[in-house]
Amino acid sequence: MLLVTGATGFVGSAVAAYLHEQGHPVRAVVRDPSRADVLPDGVERVAADLADADSLARAIDGCEGVFHLAAAVGAPGPEARELNVGGTRRVVDAARRAGVRLVHTSTSAAVCVPDPDGPGCVVDEDAAGGTALTDTYSLTKAEAEAVVLDAVAEDGLDAVVATVVNVYGPSPRGPLSYNQLFAAAARGEVGDIVDTRVGWTLAEDVAAGQLLAFTHGRTGRRYVLCGEIASFPEVLDTYCELAGSPHRVRALPGGSELGPDAPPFADRSVVYGRLGGYRVRDDGARALGAAPRGIADGLALTARWMPRG
Template identity: 35%
Template sequence: MTILVTGGTGFVGSAVVRALVARGERPRCLVRRGSDHRNLDGLDIEAVEGDLTDGESLAAAVKGAKVLFHVAADYRIWVRRPETMLHTNVAGTRRLMELALRQGVEKIVYTSSVAVLGKAAAGAPADEETPVCLDDMIGVYKRSKFLAEEEVRRLQRQAGLPAVIVNPSTPIGPRDVKPTPTGHMVLAAARGRIPAFVDTGLNVVHVDDVAAGHLAAYEKGETGQRYVLGGENLGLGEILREVAALRGAPAPRLRLPRRPLFPLAYAAETWARMAGGREPLLTVDGLKMAAKPMYFSSAKARRCLGYHPRPAREALRDAVGWFEQAGYLA
């Protein structure tokens, strides 16, 4: 049986590929030309070159596949040209799902994000049923993932797309080669370079638990349903102190209000555009998202999929250990 994984060179995608290989599968991995293949080195896989923006390469990759894990996405909090992210995440997902329908793929696990979920009142954890709409989405990444998930849901309703949706929270752990925006935060904290922070919170989950949740969704997930793949809700200050302690680095002590930081964020984004588009450390959307803790519940996945994530501190420990071993903290 041919299993296609998009985004296999990435952080979450490579964890899914490794979980499949560990179960004796030989997945087919869609890889972009020029992408970093380190996460796939030494794995028994079938690599096919392609891109979500190239329909011809997607058609070749999907041909003969019975199972599809669509993990690939452009994940950045800030982009110089938002239309490029929308083209990849929304149009690319729609194109891939339509091809999967035409080619008779039997089961699809689509990787969405908790970014598309609503926020519960009074800091309570949100879940799959928390009310939300497109206008609630802050920034192009959240909008792109919301619209992409809507495309999957539309094809489920109109054409019977055999897809299960998973919504990972904040994956942390080994093999974050890029690194992701969260990985950048962990690196900065491990180096003792975050003297202050904004008071918010995140749901932290080990990337390998997210991968295990993907396989559980394939085996036990119900078509048309979605499942939050989260871990532990922690305050940002608590996360940063834990990471700093793992390296013996100075922990941030100063908690900053958000409003005075907005002029700095606008200035940082302006400079980033002028300097070629590198993501600034401080962004307007990041400050807006920090207004409420991003806490979530994985009760449905635990109940329906047998999902059991490990403590968040193990994810932080494994992330710092991998960054250190890979030379990122030299």
């Protein structure tokens, strides 16, 4: 039995569905029963809360592994720290006490550091940790990753870190995350975007990479799951073309700001644009067999799946 936290979220629901499709018994942590309809039939639901250590211990009982995906995105500082750091600490403690392997889902934002070999930043599987980003989400996710790796080094926790880059594409939860930005561009609601290069990965490919990390990953290792590096304007214009939209975006140079009416997730182009974008070192994940699709295939799949209008 594999436990998935955040199983009703955008990425978590894709991971729960993928594990189930691969024949693994799955137990999903569900805090809000009204959101559980995205889970496939046959996935066990368990009521638990990351703020409640006892409920996590009960949820993990009988499991052989935990996929921790629950996180706060866009929440105020105290709330984000409580869930992203405090919640992760309680999941770590529960997994350690149960003696099971943990796959902790991190983000490129948590390990985006100045690139010693050139301009911009690098997301490196072998980085010591920390991030050059200063927003609440990035900082709290960096702290959460440190909680996991410290527990590996100091307490013998069996854990791997799956670091994901910008996630998009089909998910049982629907067209959320960067899909919202794609849809807004196709409607002509994205006039400007900062021209910065970052990584992009399909949600299903994240799920496949996480399972590889669980089954074959080395304890204490970080695995970066990235499909392809591409600029925000390139990705948005390609999506518009594939979706049959005549709209295109205007690329602004790195360091530019967007107006207050910019759609969700457009601000990430600003955040990474200040750093000069990033490149990725993901040799470890690819050595495990991870083969995320590039943006041509990924965006074509997304355009066929996403509702129009």
